[in-house]
Each structure stands twice: as structure tokens, then as C-alpha cells.
Amino acid sequence: MYDRILVPTDGSAGVERAIEQAVALASVHGATIHAVFVVNTASFASLPMETSWEGVSDMLREDGEEALERVREIAEGRDVPVETALIEGTPSKEVVRYAEEEGCDLIVMGTHGRGGIDRLLLGSVAERVVRGSPVPVLTVRVREEDLE
Numbered sequence: 001m002y003d004r005i006l007v008p009t010d011g012s013a014g015v016e017r018a019i020e021q022a023v024a025l026a027s028v029h030g031a032t033i034h035a036v037f038v039v040n041t042a043s044f045a046s047l048p049m050e051t052s053w054e055g056v057s058d059m060l061r062e063d064g065e066e067a068l069e070r071v072r073e074i075a076e077g078r079d080v081p082v083e084t085a086l087i088e089g090t091p092s093k094e095v096v097r098y099a100e101e102e103g104c105d106l107i108v109m110g111t112h113g114r115g116g117i118d119r120l121l122l123g124s125v126a127e128r129v130v131r132g133s134p135v136p137v138l139t140v141r142v143r144e145e146d147l148e
Contacts, residue, residue: 002029006104008036008095008129011067014142015110019074021140022108026080031105033082035071036098037064038091061086092128099135107137 007022009015019035026033039060068084075082087094099107111126130137 002026002031002105004034004102004104004106005029005031006034006036006095006099006102006107007071008038008091008107008109008125009067009071010091010110011037011063011070012110012142014112015067016070016074017142018108018110018140019071021138023075023078023080025106025108025138026075027078031080033071033075033080034098034102034104035068035075035082035084036095037067037084037086038094039064039086039088040091041088092125092132095125095129096132096134099133104135106135107133109137109139110142111139112142 002025005022005026007019009019022033025031039057064086068086072082072084085098087098089097095107095109098104107129109126109129111124126137126139130139
């Protein structure tokens with residue numbers, strides 16, 4: 001049923017629940033995990049002009065490589081093949097674009113479960129992916145204890 005499972009990661013501790021779910025599904029279905037880290041270039045716009053964009057970009061790319069390495073570690077522990085990509089852009093748009101271009105069958109991603117005014121003001125990457133994705137999206141709720 002699933003051959004290519006996309007799991008976006010932001011490197012946070014809480015997203016590991018989603019990674020573990022994706023890897024478990026891939027193991028059962030003989031699928032390949034496609035792990036993606038999106039460097040959110042829109043966040044550069046809010047930086048002060050004197051900030052070195054190149055330095056920030058390098059730091060975010062390093063964070064991305066570490067996050068992708070963690071997905072590799074989890075997948076290798078279950079003998080699941082992994083392909084990784086470090087992409088720049090708007091996270092929700094890039095996740096949907098990647099899923100379409102790579103022919104992914106399923107997206108598994110964490111959601112921080114914001115509610116109320118936080119959700120209204122900040123929105124949700126997961127929600128935008130669900131609305132824009134042509135393939136099914138499995139959201140995994142990140143628990144408060146996972147964030148500590």
C-alpha cells in the first residue's frame with residue numbers, strides 16, 4: 001500500500017513520535033522513508049539588517065543535517081531505507097511539493113497541537129499540509145512531555 005513515506009522533521013524532540021510512526025509503517029509495508037528538513041527562508045525576513053544571513057543559513061542547515069541524521073538512526077534501527085533532502089522555502093509548500101515530485105504515498109508529520117489564539121496567530125504547518133496535500137497525511141500529536 002505504501003512505497004514512499006515522507007516524514008518532515010524540524011529536529012525537535014517531539015517530532016520523534018512521528019518519525020517512529022513513519023518508520024514502523026515503512027517497516028510493515030517495505031517502504032522507503034523520505035526525510036525532509038525545510039530551512040524556512042521566510043524567517044530571514046524578520047532578521048535585523050546587520051545579521052549575517054549566511055551565518056544564519058549555515059546554522060539552520062547544520063540543524064537540518066542533525067535532524068535528518070536522527071531520522072536515519074531511527075530507520076536504520078529497523079532496517080528501513082532512507083532518502084534525505086534539505087530544502088529551502090516555506091515548510092508547508094515545500095513538503096507538499098516534495099511529496100508530489102517524489103511520488104510519496106503518505107506524509108507522516110508531527111503537530112504541536114496548538115489551540116486558541118496561538119493557532120489563530122501562528123497557524124499550523126501540519127494544517128496547511130493537510131489542506132494542500134494530494135496524498136494522505138497522518139498527523140501525530142506531539143505531547144507536552146515530549147517537548148521537555
